[in-house]
Amino acid sequence: MRACGICGSDGLYISVGGIPPRQGATPLGHEPAGEIVSIGAGVRDLAVGDHVVLNPMAAADGIIGSGGAQGALSEYVLVRGAEAGTHLVTIPAHIPFEVAALNEPMAVAGHAVNRTQPKAGDKVVVFGAGPIGLGATIAYKLRGAHVVVVDIVPGRLEKALAVGADAVINSASAPVDELLIDLHGEAPPSFARGRRAGTDIYLDAAGVPQVIETATRLARHGATLGVVAVHKRPVPLDLGALLTTELTVVLSMGYPTEIFEVTRDLIENWQRYALIVSDTIPFAEAQRALDLATTPGAADKVVVTFP
Structure with a gap:
């Protein structure tokens, strides 16, 4: 992971102790952007070093950061059976990761x-x-x-x-x-x-x-x-x-088809979308990011960045 936005639902998950039936054990983070560091032998059309955005709802082990086994507020996410265009898509290297992390909420x-x-x-x-x-x-x-x-x-x-x-x-x-x-x-x-x-x-x-x-x-x-x-x-x-x-x-709920449809607009207009991000906070201070994002009126879009 290189960046992950904080959603209002993250605060909700914390306040209720997780998402049933995974109460108390819900990995957080469902607005991810990252860089591929390793690929399996059967993966096609993707390469180590590619910058990507993920579809949290397509993960084989449950929705990333929303009840699944993994959350994007962690150093790594494993995408099982990865298929380009289904689980993730590449983005140009010039797009800042904190802007790329807007892909999921912009799909909403x-x-x-x-x-x-x-x-x-x-x-x-x-x-x-x-x-x-x-x-x-x-x-x-x-x-x-x-x-x-x-x-x-x-x-x-x-x-x-x-x-x-x-x-x-x-x-x-x-x-x-x-x-x-x-x-x-x-x-x-x-x-x-x-x-x-x-x-x-x-x-x-x-x-x-x-x-x-x-x-x-x-x-x-x-x-x-x-x-x-x-x-x-x-x-x-x-x-x-x-x-x-x-x-x-x-x-309107989620993004049945829009998760990667919006990526094109995000790439073409990334400087306009960048204005939505109000705060970038390093992963070492993730708790501060969560506190800031869940304090009414304190911030707009908070994004956690990784080294």
């Missing part, structure tokens, strides 16, 4: 974007400017969408603009409804009551009930609401009120 963001089926020219609002929200912002922009990002942390909103967002809204100090209608226009009259924004796609990457409330209140007829954030408590949804909007609600 990419799947969320795919689920909402954006088209060039669509008007999109992303709630939450954490790593997934920023990754989704980049993905939407690469597809030709107009993207507004909403968050309450000024530094995150600045980063959203830096990665390409067309506009940002600080929902702690500004009226989201009015500003979004100003930015995306007002939807034409329909059966839905009240003023509605012309926004085509709402993406919840924040995981707070207010996002769902805002999106359903503003959604025009035929809009799409995507949810990639983890909501830890039930969120009420008034289906009767939503009936007239014919709102499409899609949920």
Whole structure:
């Protein structure tokens, strides 16, 4: 391993004592980038010295860092039956390992974007400017969408603009409804009551009930609401009120096909993706990295690097 990102779920695994049935024995780290140091005789299309990103979900001994026998927060990971394009893919040597380690979370963001089926020219609002929200912002922009990002942390909103967002809204100090209608226009009259924004796609990457409330209140007829954030408590949804909007609600989990589809974008736009990484911490201080990443508001994307 040369770099491994810290995910919010790592803190969850620690707090609950592992992942059943492996409680207390869950190796951590599922955002890996590394360098091949040894290969078996039957391995094809890979060579010692290749820089690679892995598919944690393809490992033969369970999902890497999420209940499997291995975690990427360790010096080495053994990929059994390794096949290029299935278990891992090579990346150019000029891509920093800490940026390459974004491949897995960007695949999560990419799947969320795919689920909402954006088209060039669509008007999109992303709630939450954490790593997934920023990754989704980049993905939407690469597809030709107009993207507004909403968050309450000024530094995150600045980063959203830096990665390409067309506009940002600080929902702690500004009226989201009015500003979004100003930015995306007002939807034409329909059966839905009240003023509605012309926004085509709402993406919840924040995981707070207010996002769902805002999106359903503003959604025009035929809009799409995507949810990639983890909501830890039930969120009420008034289906009767939503009936007239014919709102499409899609949920997003993991990356069924996106794990290596996103690699091309990461390579071509690595300097933009690099802005998502807020802290790089050496492996010798991995506990500090975990503490930093799991302290609300202390950091954005923390990546552990290896010598």
